[in-house]
Amino acid sequence: MACFRTSARICRQFLFNNSSSTKFSAVFSSPRWMSSGNYEYIIVEKKGEKNNVGFIQLNRPKALNALCKGLMSELDQAVQKFEKDDDVGCIVLTGSDRAFAAGADIKEMQTKEFSDVWRGNFLSEWDALSRCSKPVIAAVNGFALGGGCEVAMMCDIIYAGDKAQFGQPEITLGTIPGAGGTQRLCKAVGKSKAMEMVLTANRISAEEAEKAGLVSKVVPAAELVNEAIKTAEKISSFSKIATGMCKEAVNAGYEMSLKEGLHFEKRLFHASFASNDRREGMTAFSEKRPPKFTDS
Numbered sequence: 001m002a003c004f005r006t007s008a009r010i011c012r013q014f015l016f017n018n019s020s021s022t023k024f025s026a027v028f029s030s031p032r033w034m035s036s037g038n039y040e041y042i043i044v045e046k047k048g049e050k051n052n053v054g055f056i057q058l059n060r061p062k063a064l065n066a067l068c069k070g071l072m073s074e075l076d077q078a079v080q081k082f083e084k085d086d087d088v089g090c091i092v093l094t095g096s097d098r099a100f101a102a103g104a105d106i107k108e109m110q111t112k113e114f115s116d117v118w119r120g121n122f123l124s125e126w127d128a129l130s131r132c133s134k135p136v137i138a139a140v141n142g143f144a145l146g147g148g149c150e151v152a153m154m155c156d157i158i159y160a161g162d163k164a165q166f167g168q169p170e171i172t173l174g175t176i177p178g179a180g181g182t183q184r185l186c187k188a189v190g191k192s193k194a195m196e197m198v199l200t201a202n203r204i205s206a207e208e209a210e211k212a213g214l215v216s217k218v219v220p221a222a223e224l225v226n227e228a229i230k231t232a233e234k235i236s237s238f239s240k241i242a243t244g245m246c247k248e249a250v251n252a253g254y255e256m257s258l259k260e261g262l263h264f265e266k267r268l269f270h271a272s273f274a275s276n277d278r279r280e281g282m283t284a285f286s287e288k289r290p291p292k293f294t295d296s
């Protein structure tokens with residue numbers, strides 16, 4: 001019976017995956033995927049020449065990757081797994097060509113009462129990405145709306161395909177963003193643009209998002225995932241201690257006053273002198289050879 005369920009799930013993933021035969025072979029022929037856990041709503045693999053990039057693809061195409069409880073719980077598990085995987089130095093999170101994610105699952109929320117969401121602290125399980133100490137790159141094609149835009153903003157770097165659209169349409173549902181859509185958006189694009197987006201549900205294009213500062217790079221949609229993986233491979237090639245410190249310094253500095261941020265950054269810089277990788281990096285430079293980082 002368990003075997004039948006697994007086969008049915010695999011078939012469902014194939015039938016509903018609106019992707020090409022390349023993705024078909026990636027899903028079916030990859031023993032890595034099979035060994036990475038039986039997920040229903042996401043595809044999890046390790047990518048990159050050195051297998052050091054954790055790759056998560058949201059895979060609920062019929063609902064445009066709406067972020068239902070099951071999907072968010074699987075995402076949490078996959079992120080935690082990659083967090084513990086010593087080979088993985090960076091994670092790439094993507095969706096489909098049509099949608100990164102069209103938001104929290106409206107049909108799942110439709111019948112919830114105030115007491116359900118308040119007492120159950122609804123959305124608290126969405127914090128996995130924000131808690132991850134390893135860098136996470138969102139590769140966004142298609143719709144990134146509501147919770148989809150918020151999940152992208154929880155990542156450290158956003159790359160967008162040229163047809164991507166970002167928006168916070170919760171106002172049309174009689175509610176407001178609840179997973180960072182006001183706060184993070186405001187910090188990313190400024191108060192006036194964020195206010196306009198949340199009050200009107202107007203979407204912005206990838207190009208506008210890049211100009212406003214929400215995304216760091218726009219590339220042709222078909223090249224997006226490879227581009228994100230290339231960047232992730234580069235990040236993974238560095239010392240994990242140093243990349244972790246960089247991430248911590250940028251994130252902390254973002255929240256602090258300039259004075260506090262500068263102090264915190266300098267202290268982390270000092271702390272990096274306790275690592276073997278700092279010594280190796282500087283020695284390798286002096287000896288004109290590539291460094292061999294040991295993440296120690």
Ligand SMILES: C/C=C/C(=O)SCCNC(=O)CCNC(=O)[C@H](O)C(C)(C)COP(=O)(O)OP(=O)(O)OC[C@H]1O[C@@H](n2cnc3c(N)ncnc32)[C@H](O)[C@@H]1OP(=O)(O)O
Pocket residue numbers: 062063064066067102103104105106107108123143145146147148169170173177178179
């Ligand atoms: C804290 C976070 C809160 C939130 O995130 S609240 C949710 C915010 N998001 C939204 O309001 C966006 C809702 N979706 C849409 O407006 C539209 O979709 C799109 C503009 C993204 C695409 O429109 P089109 O191309 O016409 O496709 P389609 O027929 O509407 O959608 C295809 C299937 O996907 C389901 N779906 C789309 N978004 C969601 C969602 N957010 N929650 C649950 N289901 C969703 C639909 O219902 C439908 O399914 P079926 O074919 O069975 O009718």
